[in-house]
Amino acid sequence: MKKFILLIILGVFHQFIFSQNNLSEKYNLMPWPQEIVENGQQFLITSNFTIGIDNLKNRKIVKATTRFLRRLSNRTGIFIEKGFAVNATEVTKPAVLIKYQRVGKLELHEDESYQLSIKNNQITINAITDTGAIRGLETLLQLTSHNKTNYFFEGVSIKDAPRFPWRGLMIDVARHYEPVGVLKRNLDAMASVKLNVFHWHLTDDQGFRVEVKSRPKLHELGSDGQYYTQNQIKEVVAYAADLGIRVVPEFDIPGHATSWLTAYPEIGSKDTIYSIERYAGIFDPTLDPTNPKTYEILDDVFSEIAPLFPDTYFHIGGDENEGKHWDENKKIQTFKKQHNLKTNHDLQNYFNIKVQKILKKNKKVMMGWDEILQPTLPKDVVIHSWRGKEAMLKAAKQGYKTILSKGYYIDLLKSVDHHYTNEPIKEDNDLTEVQLKNILGGEATMWSELVTPLTIDSRIWPRTAAIAERFWSHRNVKDLESMHRRLAVINNRLEELGITHIRNKSVILRNISNYQNTEALFNLTKICEPLKAYQRNKGGKEYKSYSPFTQFVDACNVDAVDVKPFNNAVDAFLINGTEKTKIISFFEKWIANNTAFQKINNTPTLATLEPLSRNLAKLSSLLLDGVVSGKLSKGNYDKAQKLIQELDKPVADTELAIISGLKKLVLNYKK
Amino acid sequence: MKKFILLIILGVFHQFIFSQNNLSEKYNLMPWPQEIVENGQQFLITSNFTIGIDNLKNRKIVKATTRFLRRLSNRTGIFIEKGFAVNATEVTKPAVLIKYQRVGKLELHEDESYQLSIKNNQITINAITDTGAIRGLETLLQLTSHNKTNYFFEGVSIKDAPRFPWRGLMIDVARHYEPVGVLKRNLDAMASVKLNVFHWHLTDDQGFRVEVKSRPKLHELGSDGQYYTQNQIKEVVAYAADLGIRVVPEFDIPGHATSWLTAYPEIGSKDTIYSIERYAGIFDPTLDPTNPKTYEILDDVFSEIAPLFPDTYFHIGGDENEGKHWDENKKIQTFKKQHNLKTNHDLQNYFNIKVQKILKKNKKVMMGWDEILQPTLPKDVVIHSWRGKEAMLKAAKQGYKTILSKGYYIDLLKSVDHHYTNEPIKEDNDLTEVQLKNILGGEATMWSELVTPLTIDSRIWPRTAAIAERFWSHRNVKDLESMHRRLAVINNRLEELGITHIRNKSVILRNISNYQNTEALFNLTKICEPLKAYQRNKGGKEYKSYSPFTQFVDACNVDAVDVKPFNNAVDAFLINGTEKTKIISFFEKWIANNTAFQKINNTPTLATLEPLSRNLAKLSSLLLDGVVSGKLSKGNYDKAQKLIQELDKPVADTELAIISGLKKLVLNYKK
Structure with missing residues (x-):
């Protein structure tokens, strides 16, 4: 009997997980809710969109609903007539009806659970606290969808609560x-x-x-x-x-x-004069506990x-x-x-x-x-x-x-x-x-x-x-x-x-190129990543707090977008012989990119990046030949290895994140 | 004699103006200074760059010099060792030596004049007030220049003061x-x-x-x-x-x-209830002066x-x-x-x-x-x-x-x-x-x-x-x-x-395209301008204060960059027969742009722009034929005129700012 119950539980559990994975192909929710069920309906977003709440005097929920309405309107371009939440009793049927039992306290372990239901005719958010309702509003916004003629919310029912408080x-x-x-x-x-x-x-x-x-x-x-x-x-x-x-x-x-001791050296553990630290690391200045x-x-x-x-x-x-x-x-x-x-x-x-x-x-x-x-x-x-x-x-x-x-x-x-x-x-x-x-x-x-x-x-x-x-x-x-x-x-x-994570990348690239065409630099940021951990600022002494953080490396980011596609393509090519076209198009792109780079290469900052661009283009040429012809001459193999050595060194505090793919490909032509 | 003096004065005046125009081809100063003379020298910007001031206790000049150092470092990528101005008496020769006679008052008619001298070995800023010195620092920053290996300031002497206080x-x-x-x-x-x-x-x-x-x-x-x-x-x-x-x-x-009267209706000129105005225009609510x-x-x-x-x-x-x-x-x-x-x-x-x-x-x-x-x-x-x-x-x-x-x-x-x-x-x-x-x-x-x-x-x-x-x-x-x-x-x-004037344009285009490729939209912003004066918001009733200002028109701007080049090219073509290639490349661009546009045309917002993109591409095709062949058939001329009529109507609160050039070109083929 116990075993039987266990099997049922496992079965339910399995189905639960399965449905999570299934729906998470379709909805762009993050964090993923505890329970989500589809109902096949849709709520159409129009200029008549309204939010009904019980109490217009709860400043927190009024602000949250106003923010929601602005974001929805700004995102969709819909001129929503009612710019503020209305009293739920005063409208026949608000688009979103929000109910909560009490005003949440801002403290650890406060209830943040909510239930969200989206149907053809109404959306409801029910929660224990207004904080829970606010969490539900964020989920609802993440469910905004559209086709060529309309914006709508997808019909789902969600029960949600956090794992950790x-x-x-x-x-x-x-x-x-x-x-x-x-x-x-x-x-x-x-x-x-x-x-x-x-x-x-x-x-x-x-x-x-x-x-x-x-x-x-x-x-x-x-x-x-x-x-x-x-x-x-x-x-x-x-x-x-x-x-x-x-x-x-x-x-x-x-x-x-140190900053405390800059003001009050007398409570430091050493009899000295202190000044604000400009470097990074672990420093000796310590309060005197005695x-x-x-x-x-x-x-x-x-x-x-x-x-x-x-x-x-x-x-x-x-x-x-x-x-x-x-x-x-x-x-x-x-x-x-x-x-x-x-x-x-x-x-x-x-x-x-x-x-x-x-x-x-x-x-x-x-x-x-x-x-x-x-x-x-x-x-x-x-x-x-x-x-x-x-x-x-x-x-x-x-x-x-x-x-x-x-x-x-x-x-x-x-x-x-x-x-x-x-x-x-x-x-x-x-x-x-x-x-x-x-x-x-x-x-x-x-x-x-x-x-x-x-x-x-x-x-x-x-x-x-x-x-x-x-x-x-x-x-x-x-x-x-x-x-x-x-x-x-x-x-x-x-x-x-x-x-500003997307927009400021362009700002930095415009600055370092002195407002020339930044496409070549942009393409490099798709394969270069900042040095990880503490490599960028060794010993905490390479950068002061007022050093320039407006460099190429500052426009680069972890998980650069072309890295996985390229490295995966190389793996597929080496194992199954597939993805050849993709690899070729990467090489062609990097060769052309260097041509574009050389056109803007007229500032001291860009000069530091030039070898990277040039060496990558050279290696791309060699490997393009290799991939197309299926072989690499001894001379070209040696050249390729030398270029790999160069490209493996950090440039301007970045690393070439496709280097592992490049290395594998070169090795493939070892005689 | 009087005439002779007048001629000399006119001569000097003419030369003055001439030199202004001459140097203003070379230096990117704005506002243009009252007097500027070149000396053929250059001050090299290195990590040893320092600013010397007399009084480190003047918070205003300390802040101004700190801001200057950050901007210079961020712009050039140079790691400037001394991140703050130093006491001029404590360094042998600061890169920039700032002198002013007194702390300026923040009031009308305060002196803002300054003199700036840039030589190989030193830059000096002299002013009556610290405010004048701050104005001079801005001029200096505008003189930052570079070649492939160095950043430097161009050698000039400037005497400057404002025309209006x-x-x-x-x-x-x-x-x-x-x-x-x-x-x-x-x-x-x-x-x-x-x-x-x-x-x-x-x-x-x-x-x-x-x-x-x-x-x-x-x-x-x-x-x-x-x-x-x-x-x-x-x-x-x-x-x-x-x-x-x-x-x-x-x-x-x-x-x-109205906002005063929303709070205090009793001081309004009409016995009524007031609420915050959401529209634009001239409204009746007025304080009661009696x-x-x-x-x-x-x-x-x-x-x-x-x-x-x-x-x-x-x-x-x-x-x-x-x-x-x-x-x-x-x-x-x-x-x-x-x-x-x-x-x-x-x-x-x-x-x-x-x-x-x-x-x-x-x-x-x-x-x-x-x-x-x-x-x-x-x-x-x-x-x-x-x-x-x-x-x-x-x-x-x-x-x-x-x-x-x-x-x-x-x-x-x-x-x-x-x-x-x-x-x-x-x-x-x-x-x-x-x-x-x-x-x-x-x-x-x-x-x-x-x-x-x-x-x-x-x-x-x-x-x-x-x-x-x-x-x-x-x-x-x-x-x-x-x-x-x-x-x-x-x-x-x-x-x-x-x-954010440059970066936020992309933000808006990414939003309305739902994060698809925005190049087609970007190209349209180069020829579309927001409706001028009060046309966008007729009667002040089209927009409420909380309507969405995240639309295509909000990404467009006056003086759209392709407008003058196209309209001028049309004029040149019609008058002198020149610029044919340029006009053709514009038409080819707009034809290709519509193909790109159609690929992303899957949101309600983009649907409103679609006729603009399509009609422009159609007209471009007709006129491309016309320009290449030197003629337009009656049927195509009529089609072109109809397209002109369509394109002459505002779309999504923008106007097609190349319409005058297009109209002229079409008229040219009138039989």
């Missing part, structure tokens, strides 16, 4: 400052893929970005004038709140604190700042403190002995516990990067795992709440596949149900050593949309092909929210 | 709200062409965009939540101040006041708002009050009789004089649109001429200070030539020297009925750069060809300031 994006505004407008458009984009936590990394060695009225030296001396006023912080927090997004601030201490004044200043700052952030959680960083200045300081060494603190970890734990008390006094729950996990740490602290999933699992087992960022470091410019397949909890874990619930979710992290307002969107998106799906959708939603197909559409739709 | 851009944020970031980037762009007044049109029928703490109903009920907080206003004013730009606020009264409460509220608002704006001038609008509600109101009619006010103009003048007292109490000088010019108006009021130059001349004669906007209405989408050739003061005027000085300058006006944050930059730029030249440069700097050549470069350079 904490689905975040961290933006580091310390290494490079980001104006409020950049944050707002990214909050809009976050909401569009149902992320619900904006983790705001506000201080680091390179900048202290918050106005502190009680300690103004911090922002005056620590920011080059690039900081958020408290009013701007309130503005961003309120903007996020309207989208159902919590905001968690981070003040990174005791390491990563100095009472350190806690006095932290108390002033946190007590002043805490009320600006309504959220319960407050991030104190705590990462990468190597304790060099602690080791060099005799007073600190004596203190350690006196307090029986054997290691620097113990000393940092001593510090953390004192900081936690300050935060607790301000009604905040402390969180920090996984280094802070120490045996005596209070159990209500949240552990943010970045070095490995082990820290997350360990924390969860020990009863700490925890979130994961390891595997979601989008600044490393790894393929979206890398992040998407990074399942937070492997199925064969040994955690109890209760322990599993300690795993709250995760965050993509946008560290900003190498990004500026011009490029940050292109580093966050579209990969973060796929990460958002990992956090929201069922663990079995993992088909890479489906993800890529849907992501391509979502990627485009981000433009309507002001995300 | 008031050089403004008005932005209407009432018809469509513009976020702070949009204003900031436009302030940067203004500074780049040496404009110095931002006229901020803050209230109108469609919106009251300022937080008023004493009368919160104004922004709460009058703005749909889209208003500037007082902190944001301070932020914008401070940002402008750092660029040497004054900010003049406008609160348009007593007409254009009601003491009107002045009470105005006093509250202006007394609270005045301190936010450090500038002396305060604009009260005053335009287009047709007084319909005054005529209909018996109490107001009685009041007029009692006070011996014969016309509504007299009544408005009564109102203006009372408003002027409120402003004077707040240490502000009132200004208003030219309707306010009435005999008893106090002489320190500034007249803003918009209906004709006559008002400006009349005001100047009567001793009023005055500025001109007639001819600079950039919202009408007329050719840049129209604005550039609009010389404010004709040479044969009959004003005395003193009267001439009353003419302070002018303002381009960006009324925003049909623009949104997505498109506003493309409506302001690049034409406003040419208007800026009209206000700054000598009246004899007026060569259209030179202007167009330089403007093309300046147009591109605006991108580095974040101006």
